[in-house]
Amino acid sequence: MSRPRPLAVRRPRRPWRLAAEGGALLLAAAVAFPLYWMVLSAFKPAGEVQSAAPRPWTLQPSLDAFRRVFQQQDFGRYFLNSLFVAGVVVVASALIAFLAATAVTRFRFRFRTTLLIMFLIAQMVPVEALTIPLFFLLRDAGHIAPGIGLNTLGSLILPHLAFSLPFAIWMLRGFVRAVPEALEEAAYLDGASRTRFLWQILFPLVLPGLVATSVFSFISTWNDFLFAKSFIISATENSTLPMALLVFFKPDENDWGGIMAASTVMTLPVLVFFVLVQRRLVSGLGGAVKD
Structure with a gap:
């Protein structure tokens, strides 16, 4: 009979590694935010896009902007x-x-x-x-x-x-x-x-x-x-x-x-x-x- 394999011991992550991973996540979020805002604005209604108080979300997604794009001759x-x-x-x-x-x-x-x-x-x-x-x-x-x-x-x-x-x-x-x-x-x-x-x-x-x-x-x-x-x-x-x-x-x-x-x-x-x-x-x- 084969012996059961010992369970792998999970080592705690070092603080410098956690800091590096956190910094990488923040950098990735900063790079991805303009893309997110671009896509969000494309699905926002016209009133929300030109609002003086923009919000990072929309409760009324619309495809009107895409329709105007594809209607261009x-x-x-x-x-x-x-x-x-x-x-x-x-x-x-x-x-x-x-x-x-x-x-x-x-x-x-x-x-x-x-x-x-x-x-x-x-x-x-x-x-x-x-x-x-x-x-x-x-x-x-x-x-x-x-x-x-x-x-x-x-x-x-x-x-x-x-x-x-x-x-x-x-x-x-x-x-x-x-x-x-x-x-x-x-x-x-x-x-x-x-x-x-x-x-x-x-x-x-x-x-x-x-x-x-x-x-x-x-x-x-x-x-x-x-x-x-x-x-x-x-x-x-x-x-x-x-x-x-x-x-x-x-x-x-x-x-x-x-x-x-x-x-x-x-x-x-x-x-x-x-x-x-x-x-x-x-x-x-x-x-x-x-x-």
């Missing part, structure tokens, strides 16, 4: 434009960053260090400082390639792709470097070509890093307002979802319920994307690569 088109732009930027930046990170990590060539430093410097330049030069650049580029000129979705894809790549390449360098070179040599001895090793062996190993960079690219592209306002001037059919918020800003009185409802709808795809990739995102941020 171009809201669905803006949503699809945002989804298309963000999807193209995520896929393109992930593939280009993977190939670039592999090149600067596995190969030795002239100006390699200079190129990496340029990637780092590109991250230090504020986006606002480059908006006007990008405007004139895209305006002139539209005469050569109309698909990337102003008032097109290409004028949103290219800038976001350019700003996402430096961060993605720097992050993926660590993942590619963590893959031992002995694994690459063993694959070549087994007859694998460089292309096969790249996509069938190296790519799955750095996939957590790709997911982490994809989250950054998706969020920055999806929530962009500056580029959408600056580069889409007259072709409103190519506007993205953040531009739909401008409909609820009125000269006489702003529709705060509609603004909060539209913001809630905008947040849902980000949450869904995060839930789908959360497991790989945790390992990606931790920099873990299994041999």
Whole structure:
């Protein structure tokens, strides 16, 4: 007969650990409160939203703000434009960053260090400082390639792709470097070509890093307002979802319920994307690569 296992003795938590957990809960509550207030305001009736004494609850939830949002004629088109732009930027930046990170990590060539430093410097330049030069650049580029000129979705894809790549390449360098070179040599001895090793062996190993960079690219592209306002001037059919918020800003009185409802709808795809990739995102941020 097997002996019964002794009961595990539960050790009391140390005071510093309780303080750390309490601080983490307070920080999480502070971060989550604006999201809670946004969703709450979206479900409040118009009278409660504009009340001089706001309350952190509502006893009469309403869907009127959401109805006003979905009754906007171009809201669905803006949503699809945002989804298309963000999807193209995520896929393109992930593939280009993977190939670039592999090149600067596995190969030795002239100006390699200079190129990496340029990637780092590109991250230090504020986006606002480059908006006007990008405007004139895209305006002139539209005469050569109309698909990337102003008032097109290409004028949103290219800038976001350019700003996402430096961060993605720097992050993926660590993942590619963590893959031992002995694994690459063993694959070549087994007859694998460089292309096969790249996509069938190296790519799955750095996939957590790709997911982490994809989250950054998706969020920055999806929530962009500056580029959408600056580069889409007259072709409103190519506007993205953040531009739909401008409909609820009125000269006489702003529709705060509609603004909060539209913001809630905008947040849902980000949450869904995060839930789908959360497991790989945790390992990606931790920099873990299994041999």
